[in-house]
Amino acid sequence: xxxxxxxxxxxxxxxxxxxxxxxEAQLVDLLARAQRGIGGIAAFRLGPAPxxxxxxxxxVQHVLGRHPDRYVKRSHRARMLVGDGVxxxxxxxxxxxxxxxxxxxxxxxxxxxxxxxxxxxxxxxERWEGYRRxxxxxxxxxxxxGFALDTVWRALTGLPLDDRTDGDLRAVERVVAAxxxxxxxAADARDAVAEDLARIDAVAQAAIDAARSxxxxxxxxxxxxxxxxxxxxxxxxxxxxxxxLVTLLxxxxxxxxxxxxxxxxxxxxxPDARGADPQALVGETLRLYPSAxxxxxxxxxxxxxxxxxxxxxxxxxxxxxxxHRDPALWPDPxxxxxxxxxxxxxxxxxxGAYLPFGLGARxxxxxxxAVRETTALLELLLPLGVLEFRSRPAGAAYSITVRPDGPxxxxxx
Numbered sequence: 001x002x003x004x005x006x007x008x009x010x011x012x013x014x015x016x017x018x019x020x021x022x023x024e025a026q027l028v029d030l031l032a033r034a035q036r037g038i039g040g041i042a043a044f045r046l047g048p049a050p051x052x053x054x055x056x057x058x059x060v061q062h063v064l065g066r067h068p069d070r071y072v073k074r075s076h077r078a079r080m081l082v083g084d085g086v087x088x089x090x091x092x093x094x095x096x097x098x099x100x101x102x103x104x105x106x107x108x109x110x111x112x113x114x115x116x117x118x119x120x121x122x123x124x125x126e127r128w129e130g131y132r133r134x135x136x137x138x139x140x141x142x143x144x145x146g147f148a149l150d151t152v153w154r155a156l157t158g159l160p161l162d163d164r165t166d167g168d169l170r171a172v173e174r175v176v177a178a179x180x181x182x183x184x185x186a187a188d189a190r191d192a193v194a195e196d197l198a199r200i201d202a203v204a205q206a207a208i209d210a211a212r213s214x215x216x217x218x219x220x221x222x223x224x225x226x227x228x229x230x231x232x233x234x235x236x237x238x239x240x241x242x243x244x245l246v247t248l249l250x251x252x253x254x255x256x257x258x259x260x261x262x263x264x265x266x267x268x269x270x271p272d273a274r275g276a277d278p279q280a281l282v283g284e285t286l287r288l289y290p291s292a293x294x295x296x297x298x299x300x301x302x303x304x305x306x307x308x309x310x311x312x313x314x315x316x317x318x319x320x321x322x323x324h325r326d327p328a329l330w331p332d333p334x335x336x337x338x339x340x341x342x343x344x345x346x347x348x349x350x351x352g353a354y355l356p357f358g359l360g361a362r363x364x365x366x367x368x369x370a371v372r373e374t375t376a377l378l379e380l381l382l383p384l385g386v387l388e389f390r391s392r393p394a395g396a397a398y399s400i401t402v403r404p405d406g407p408x409x410x411x412x413x
Contacts (some may be wrong), residue, residue, distance in 0.1 A: 013211045028180075028398050035322050041308050052308070055323045059115065059305050063297060063318055065360040071297035071316055073362070078192050078400070079115055081175050081197070084240055085247030086365070093235070097244065100229055103223050105369050116154035117373045120147060125158070125380035131409030132385050132412040140387065140408040144260040145173075145253065151373050156245060157207055158221040166395045168203045171196035171250060176400060204242040206373045208383035222248065248366075255291035256370050258403045260377065265404060266336045276338035278378040281308065282339030282371060286356035287330070291370070293321040293402045295358060321402065329353050385412045 027046075027288055031053055034042040040056025054063055063071045072090065086097040099138045103109050124147040131138050149169060150161040175193050182189035211223045226244055230236035263285040267274055268361065273281065295318040304308040310316070325333040329348045330340070348354065357364035364370070393406035 031317065031319055031322060035319075035326075040326075041306055043308070046315065049315050050311065050313070051317060052305075052310060053322075054305070054316055054318045055326060056306065057323065057329065057348065057350035057352030060318055060323060060355065061350070062305050063316055064295065064362070065351060066356070067303070068361045070301060071299055072281065072301060074296070074298045077179055078176070080186060080193075081172070081179075081200070082247040082250060084244030085243035086100070087247045087251060090267055096233075096235075098361075100225070101222070101244070101248075102365050104225060105366050110368050110372070113155050113369065115370070115371075116158070117151055117376050119160070120151040120154055121377045121380050123150065124149075124377060125384065127382055128384055128412060135411060137390060137409050137411050139259040140264050140389075140410050141257065141404060144257040144264075147377060148253035148256035148260070148373070149249070151256070152249060154221070155252070155369070156222045156248060157211060158224075165203060168199055169249065171199040171203075172246070173254075175200070176250065176254065180399065182305065184378060200246060201242065204245050205238070206240055207245065208241055251364070252366055252369070255364075255401055256373060258401045259285055259289065259370075261292065261404055261408060262402075263374075263378075264387055264410075265389070265392065265408065266386060268392075270336045271386070273336065273338050274382065274386070277342065278375040278382070279371070280338040280341040281378065282374045284336060284338040287324045287354065288334075289342070289396075289402045290320040290324060290356035291364065291401060292356070292358050293398065294319050320358075323353060323355070387411070388413055 022175065030044075030046075034044055034053050035055050038044075038053075040054070041059050042053040042055075044051055044053070054060055073088075082088055084093070086094065089097050124143065127143070146161075149166065153159065153161040153165070175196050178193055179189075182192050207223060208227070211221070212227055212261070214224075223241070223245060226236060226241045259282065262363075263281055266285060266288070267281075289293055297314055297316040297318065299310050299314040299316055301312045324330065327333050329350075330353075339345060352359060355363075357367045357370070387410045390409040390411070391407070393404035393408065395405050396402050397405040
């Protein structure tokens with residue numbers, strides 16, 4: 001019997017990490033076998049609860065697109081980090097928070113961040129030019145993390161990421177990495193990472209205070225928008241603003257950094273794809289390694305999906321990772337082929353067949369931002385040369401994202 005219960009250890013020991021990775025790999029294998037053996041709607045037991053795996057596009061659309069109020073998110077395991085931010089909020093509070101932030105990442109809202117994205121991309125490209133000249137070995141994953149964090153920090157505050165803030169925000173990654181191995185009791189889990197949470201709170205409060213002291217600016221960042229909302233909406237306390245800031249930091253850099261790291265590893269395996277359009281490269285990378293690889297939901301009421309009865313209380317697992325690797329939808333699905341996303345290419349037309357950022361009301365609100373920053377960076381980095389990896393990760397680690405399981409040292413030729 002497979003269980004997703006986490007191991008109750010108070011610190012991120014090597015043994016705890018290995019145990020967690022074994023459990024996650026076991027879960028992925030179980031879901032893949034359920035899809036192959038049963039189909040796009042597969043019922044089984046995952047521990048004591050009835051569970052239904054959903055990978056069929058029509059069923060995915062039913063759960064995420066048509067009935068998001070019927071299939072809801074439960075308490076998010078990242079809540080101790082992101083608090084009541086938009087990622088974990090529910091109900092009317094979530095709708096209000098989503099509406100405010102959505103305006104910042106679409107249409108005219110996105111245009112105000114173009115220069116900030118471009119500046120972060122230039123900063124990384126200049127560093128890579130130096131690596132090429134010196135022949136220095138550097139870690140690609142670390143570089144992508146730095147770029148993505150710099151970009152989202154500029155969008156939030158209007159300022160480039162400085163070394164001190166960068167170091168302090170390592171606490172975010174430590175908390176995220178520790179989550180699967182923390183005690184199941186919320187208070188004990190919080191105590192185990194109290195020092196890092198305090199460091200994160202200090203960074204967030206300093207950013208809030210700095211934005212408040214500046215006052216009105218011509219091109220405000222997201223943080224300024226949140227502070228302006230506080231003037232009209234009493235629920236936007238400093239604590240909620242902190243939660244939104246940390247939520248955007250977590251969601252805004254981890255997924256982008258992971259996608260770009262996978263992309264360079266895939267290009268190393270498929271050098272003929274280097275000439276593909278950057279947007280096609282990103283699209284195909286996200287097919288193989290979607291930002292949200294597993295989307296858990298909980299059925300609040302009885303329902304029927306494509307003739308299958310779903311009882312209230314059932315855990316429903318929508319799995320973009322497996323939908324994107326379904327040979328009935330994507331021919332030769334394990335092959336990296338950016339031409340699938342070239343203009344005019346023949347791709348599955350169903351809405352639920354491709355959902356790297358989720359689908360429906362709770363889809364990632366930063367999708368346009370993420371796509372723009374990845375393509376902006378690739379347009380500068382790809383012409384610089386070819387990466388030669390000194391070693392490669394052994395495989396994938398399945399956590400909040402699907403990330404390379406190990407360092408990625410390389411030189412740029």
